[in-house]
Amino acid sequence: MAEPSTIPAVSFRGVERHFGAVKAVDGVNLDIAPGEFFAMLGPSGSGKTTCLRLIAGFEQPTAGHIEIFGEHVEGMPAYRRPVNTVFQDYALFPHLNILDNVCYGLMIRGIGRQERYRQGREALAMVKLAGKEDRKPGQLSGGQRQRVALARALVVRPKVLLLDEPLGALDLKLREEMQSELKSLQRSLGLSFVFVTHDQSEALSMADRVAVFNDGRIAQVGSPQEIYERPSNRFVADFVGSSNVIEPAQTKAWLGIDKPASLRPEKIGLLVDGTSPAADTVTITGTITQILYHGAVNRVELAAETGGRLIAAIPASATAGMPAQGAAVRLNFSAQALHVMEGA
Structure with missing residues (x-):
């Protein structure tokens, strides 16, 4: 049996996802390492978001196999997978204060009030929102709401954090600040982050490795430097940066x-x-x-x-x-x- 350090955090083998006659994901093979910040980059309709949803359990593969830390997850419901997702719209409950938003997942898991509030406050402190526990989402800025969504996803201690274009709703300056904060947070936690984006600068500046998607397939996967300096084909050269x-x-x-x-x-x-x-x-x-x-x-x-x-x-x-x-x-x-x- 392989040593734990050699087991990929996420593994795709010949994965396909069909929607009628459309192959949204078409034979993807991919390994994401433990503790890696991995970006899935591509234009709309390229298959990157569908791959994220396949990891999360929101979609099931039509063909192929998916493993998370060595465990086959085809057919496994989303709530049983050791992953959590941060969405672009944050999906916060407007009627709950920030602390209760963060602790919601712990409450569903049956964690007692005192313990879940302790963990919730720790998570809010981790994303620099200590002291704002009683505020409602509508009283926060876009960047602060994004941090709340991060804290809510992290408080349940997933093995893999999935991020579906979480910075897309922020203005340029705030987006650049959050890129730096996300990368620092990922390094300190040592978690595998899988980040979906159509923004080349986000992928190149944040990721350890990047997979460039096109028409449901991976056009190239490599380090940001490899993708930028040595594109494997015309699509990657055209899409990543200006060439x-x-x-x-x-x-x-x-x-x-x-x-x-x-x-x-x-x-x-x-x-x-x-x-x-x-x-x-x-x-x-x-x-x-x-x-x-x-x-x-x-x-x-x-x-x-x-x-x-x-x-x-x-x-x-x-x-x-x-x-x-x-x-x-x-x-x-x-x-x-x-x-x-x-x-x-």
Whole structure:
């Protein structure tokens, strides 16, 4: 028998979920490690949320097997699984105060009032809401309600915490703050977090590993760095961040390899007049079609003389003397910045 540390927190083997003729999940194989912050990333309808619901027990697989810490869970009801879920809308009871909201799951489990309130206060302190036990959800900010939902999910001590786009309703600044807090909380607890999102920056900044979903399948799984720097196919390159997908004919002209390649905009530099390109670099000439200001960088779109379009992210400090829209310029990048992709 395998040692406990080698048993995945969650394991999918050939999992499918059909809704009539639609395959929402189509042959997914996946292992999530104990204590891992794992993100499921993809556009709407890609299958990521259905996979989360399959782990939670809200859906049952049409085919395949799911295990949670080595135990088969097909057919097991949601309340018997060692998991809990934080939803995007938080699903708090508006008529209950915060402490009773957090303790509701403990009450259902038959925990006595004194003990469940003790555990509830500990959970609220863990998410920095000590002293607010008597408030109602309507008296809290969006970020505070999100913390209450977290405390309610954690107080029953699940082995796996499932998060279904829990930051989607927050404004940008608060969302960024909660990303940091969620990651810190996950590290301190050592729990497996499975986080569903369509936001690439959330997945890349928070997760230990990311699975990119498309059409019910996993297009690629790996560390955020692997997903971003070495996309396996055109879909991942296009969906995760911003990328220039170089067609096989152009890659062959530059590298002698007849396959598509990914080139991230920040890998491209601007050659000012009179500057000679360095060795082992590629220089593109073309016409600026658009310049968009993004604070620290300018997004420069170029219609290349060789055909096609390139997007470069040029630091604002380097664009002071750059010609305006419609001008001819030279862009330059290292040949090593081209990542050749195996997939279509």
